[in-house]
Amino acid sequence: MKLLVCISNVPDTTTKVKFVDDNKKFDETGVQWVINPWDELSLTRALEMKDDPASGIKTVTIAHVGSATAEPTIRKALAIGADDAIRVNAVPADAYYVASQLAEVVRTEKFDLVMCGIESSDHNGSLVGGMLAELLDFPSVSAVSYLKIENGQAIINREIDGGKEIVSVPFPFVAIVQKGIAKEPRIAAMRGIMMARTKPIKVVEPVNIESFTEVTGFEMPKPRAACRFIDAENVKQLIEVLQNEAKVI
Amino acid sequence: MSVLVYTENWDGKFKKLSFELVSYASKVAEMLNTTATALSIGNVEEAELQKLGNFGVKKIIHARIDGLNILDNQAYTKTIADIATKEGATVLVLSNNNTGKALAPRLSVRLKAGIGSGVGKLPLGVDPFVVYKRAYSGNAFAHLTIKTPIRILTLAQNSFGLIEKNAGAALENLSVQVDGTLVKTTVKEVQKLTGKILLTDADIVVSGGRGMKSPDNWGPLVELADLLGAATACSRPVSDEGWRGHEEHTGQTGKIIAPILYIAIGISGATQHLAGVSSSKYIVAVNTDKDAPIFEAAQFGIVGDAQKVLPKLVEAVKEMKAR
Numbered sequence: 001m002k003l004l005v006c007i008s009n010v011p012d013t014t015t016k017v018k019f020v021d022d023n024k025k026f027d028e029t030g031v032q033w034v035i036n037p038w039d040e041l042s043l044t045r046a047l048e049m050k051d052d053p054a055s056g057i058k059t060v061t062i063a064h065v066g067s068a069t070a071e072p073t074i075r076k077a078l079a080i081g082a083d084d085a086i087r088v089n090a091v092p093a094d095a096y097y098v099a100s101q102l103a104e105v106v107r108t109e110k111f112d113l114v115m116c117g118i119e120s121s122d123h124n125g126s127l128v129g130g131m132l133a134e135l136l137d138f139p140s141v142s143a144v145s146y147l148k149i150e151n152g153q154a155i156i157n158r159e160i161d162g163g164k165e166i167v168s169v170p171f172p173f174v175a176i177v178q179k180g181i182a183k184e185p186r187i188a189a190m191r192g193i194m195m196a197r198t199k200p201i202k203v204v205e206p207v208n209i210e211s212f213t214e215v216t217g218f219e220m221p222k223p224r225a226a227c228r229f230i231d232a233e234n235v236k237q238l239i240e241v242l243q244n245e246a247k248v249i
Numbered sequence: 250m251s252v253l254v255y256t257e258n259w260d261g262k263f264k265k266l267s268f269e270l271v272s273y274a275s276k277v278a279e280m281l282n283t284t285a286t287a288l289s290i291g292n293v294e295e296a297e298l299q300k301l302g303n304f305g306v307k308k309i310i311h312a313r314i315d316g317l318n319i320l321d322n323q324a325y326t327k328t329i330a331d332i333a334t335k336e337g338a339t340v341l342v343l344s345n346n347n348t349g350k351a352l353a354p355r356l357s358v359r360l361k362a363g364i365g366s367g368v369g370k371l372p373l374g375v376d377p378f379v380v381y382k383r384a385y386s387g388n389a390f391a392h393l394t395i396k397t398p399i400r401i402l403t404l405a406q407n408s409f410g411l412i413e414k415n416a417g418a419a420l421e422n423l424s425v426q427v428d429g430t431l432v433k434t435t436v437k438e439v440q441k442l443t444g445k446i447l448l449t450d451a452d453i454v455v456s457g458g459r460g461m462k463s464p465d466n467w468g469p470l471v472e473l474a475d476l477l478g479a480a481t482a483c484s485r486p487v488s489d490e491g492w493r494g495h496e497e498h499t500g501q502t503g504k505i506i507a508p509i510l511y512i513a514i515g516i517s518g519a520t521q522h523l524a525g526v527s528s529s530k531y532i533v534a535v536n537t538d539k540d541a542p543i544f545e546a547a548q549f550g551i552v553g554d555a556q557k558v559l560p561k562l563v564e565a566v567k568e569m570k571a572r
């Protein structure tokens with residue numbers, strides 16, 4: 001069984017977000033790039049599953065659509081334990097563009113299971129996984145908080161409002177994973193870092209696709225009014241303010 | 250041309266989020282000089298369906314579907330796409346909840362429709378079609394131009410509010426047959442928490458962080474939540490430690506919520522936490538450290554010890570209720 005983990009390369013979650021070019025472009029100066037948090041957990045779970053011989057998983061490959069500047073992030077994923085990587089050499093224009101490139105990768109390399117994160121922390125799209133599945137005509141399961149493969153069958157927990165469902169779909173399929181899929185991201189050990197240097201990163205050229213959307217500008221959130229402090233000895237006043245002024249309780 | 254809004258139901262009932270979606274879709278339709286149609290799939294009683302008509306839609310399509318009582322993403326996508334095409338919908342609106350996130354991207358591919366996900370406001374313009382959406386986990390908003398003739402929007406919960414308008418909606422019953430071979434999902438078991446206010450639905454949320462010190466200190470926090478009709482939540486370390494259940498974890502890697510009031514007790518206000526709660530209308534913080542970043546996001550704050558402040562808050566709410 002061949003598994004593909006799709007990885008997006010995002011600014012570190014503590015980045016001070018700024019824009020340049022009249023708020024049209026994200027300011028990349030000094031930004032640390034990391035594996036999207038969801039994808040890190042998704043990769044962790046993929047490797048945990050591969051460690052279990054009953055899963056039948058032979059290889060874990062990672063795929064990224066992006067320019068060569070993302071290679072440190074790809075190397076990191078290899079150091080954590082992925083077997084090899086595929087990079088589609090293109091600037092990700094939008095989710096549809098990215099999903100179309102990934103679909104081509106899956107078609108040529110024939111993966112049995114594709115894992116995507118629920119969202120990238122920069123675009124907050126929650127789109128690529130579902131689009132990829134529809135492009136491939138694969139089943140998809142979204143909001144996956146647990147995944148296990150046993151005797152050629154996938155056991156999946158899918159989060160629903162106020163609970164979860166235990167579901168199954170036939171291979172090949174796309175799992176769109178979220179909180180719970182792995183506890184802590186796996187960390188690259190020294191040996192992994194050494195080995196990653198020689199693991200293959202296959203670079204493929206993109207297929208020609210028109211994007212559906214385009215970001216034409218950014219705005220910063222409106223600054224909030226300064227906090228009004230209420231004396232800890234006079235807690236009652238807070239309740240009064242919430243009731244009579246803000247009118248929210 | 251029309252705007253089609255997919256209104257999910259929960260055991261045959263709609264929620265506030267359904268009415269918010271319909272209100273939003275009706276306003277988008279106005280911007281396009283057209284009308285909005287609501288689509289409901291599954292068994293919903295007529296009286297419940299008619300409630301959708303109070304929020305501006307002109308038509309309500311009720312599709313009773315045989316063989317589709319579980320969410321199968323492929324079968325649902327095909328069904329909704331076919332109805333959208335038949336209706337000549339140029340805009341499709343869904344919630345940005347789990348169901349919307351599962352279906353909208355698939356619909357986007359099927360209908361060749363560009364998508365604005367997690368929008369929180371009306372489009373900034375319709376020609377070109379530009380939407381305003383959350384980006385960088387709430388640290389910014391993007392203007393996204395959708396270039397395709399059909400557009401899909403997923404609305405962030407609690408971001409728009411309700412707009413009542415009776416447009417004299419007509420109810421149309423459809424009976425749809427789903428090709429059984431299309432349904433690939435089997436549901437083996439359903440586990441539901443009952444009797445709790447859902448975090449994503451709640452107008453008020455009371456949330457605790459590591460400043461609560463121990464899992465044994467949650468009594469007054471839960472009591473406060475009960476008194477306010479609020480849901481309870483927590484920061485990530487609290488759920489990681491197992492002090493509270495994982496379903497309560499809010500933030501970038503947990504639930505993203507936008508209640509009217511978010512009360513943060515003993516939470517420092519790390520960017521990853523704020524990413525999940527910064528769209529709340531009001532934030533109240535209780536923290537011993539006056540320099541904690543949570544106070545930069547809060548409108549009201551108390552510098553004090555949670556163990557001392559919480560019982561006083563409980564008392565004050567009880568007094569308020571007694572008045």
Ligand SMILES: Cc1cc2nc3c(=O)[nH]c(=O)nc-3n(C[C@H](O)[C@H](O)[C@H](O)COP(=O)(O)OP(=O)(O)OC[C@H]3O[C@@H](n4cnc5c(N)ncnc54)[C@H](O)[C@@H]3O)c2cc1C
Pocket residue numbers: 013037457458459460461462483484485486487498499500501502503514515516517518519520521522525535536537538541553554555556
């Ligand atoms: C990739 C990534 C994703 C993350 N995602 C999330 C996420 O989704 N959600 C999330 O919450 N975190 C997330 N985090 C973790 C986040 O960075 C913070 O570590 C976390 O939010 C801190 O939780 P806290 O505020 O409860 O604890 P702390 O940071 O330990 O803060 C405790 C606060 O309590 C106050 N305090 C102490 N004693 C008292 C008292 N007696 N009374 C009142 N106040 C008191 C302290 O002054 C302090 O401000 C993420 C981190 C990373 C790296």
Ligand SMILES: Nc1ncnc2c1ncn2[C@@H]1O[C@H](COP(=O)(O)O)[C@@H](O)[C@H]1O
Pocket residue numbers: 005006007008009036038039063064065066092095098115116117118119120121123124125126127128129
């Ligand atoms: N450029 C990319 N290359 C590979 N995978 C991606 C890329 N962008 C997004 N993804 C995958 O799609 C998921 C959801 O991203 P998004 O739809 O952008 O929110 C991510 O968690 C990744 O698994």
